[in-house]
Amino acid sequence: MKLIDIVQLTNNKFLNMYKLKLINRKGNPKDYFVASRRDRLHLSCVTKDHNVCDGVMIIPITEDGEIVMLKQYRPAISDYLYELPAGIVDPGESIESAAKRELYEETGLIAKSYEVYLKPSYTSVGLTDETTAIVKMVVEGEITNEHAEADEDLEVFKLKISDAKKFVESHNVSIKGALILMSL
Structure with missing residues (x-):
């Protein structure tokens, strides 16, 4: 899978929904939905920092x-x-x-x-x-x-x-x- 784009769907204080736009291994687009306590720039899929504590x-x-x-x-x-x-x-x-x-x-x-x-x-x-x-x-x-x-x-x-x-x-x-x- 390859991450192509991230669309923020909600804007709340403690929890938000994001749509991850992906391309699968066969080259087909796929949307994946994720809830996060983080803002868009600090999502794990963006930072690859697995040591953050929420x-x-x-x-x-x-x-x-x-x-x-x-x-x-x-x-x-x-x-x-x-x-x-x-x-x-x-x-x-x-x-x-x-x-x-x-x-x-x-x-x-x-x-x-x-x-x-x-x-x-x-x-x-x-x-x-x-x-x-x-x-x-x-x-x-x-x-x-x-x-x-x-x-x-x-x-x-x-x-x-x-x-x-x-x-x-x-x-x-x-x-x-x-x-x-x-x-x-």
Whole structure:
């Protein structure tokens, strides 16, 4: 495949649609649609920079060996999903700063330690060039969702790590969260 042109179809703050005009290996034109958090000049297909980080996902673990989870409403499915805390990396923000900010906003907790668990990786490359880094943190403080953004409908709770696999089997858990929980 060869990329010939990119047409921006929407102009929104957090997510846009692009039509990639391609030529396949037989010389035939093909259109491919991509959602991205990036502007046209910073799309992965333009920059070929696979180290950019668009978002962070946090594995928050208490000193008592519990993992902090969210039950969050997701408009795309019009239902609640169990997830790990996560969010967008703001322009100029480091992965660590974004992870600490998102942890506090969504859970009210503070990070005592920070470790990159997975460098920025593509989340669903068939649909988007979005990348997410996963960080593991030992956390402390009182759980609250009072710092969450007004449009975030979420409930924060703790889950014993020893119960994580059973939880995934019986609840609607995001694939990224489920993979992490199954590996603990």
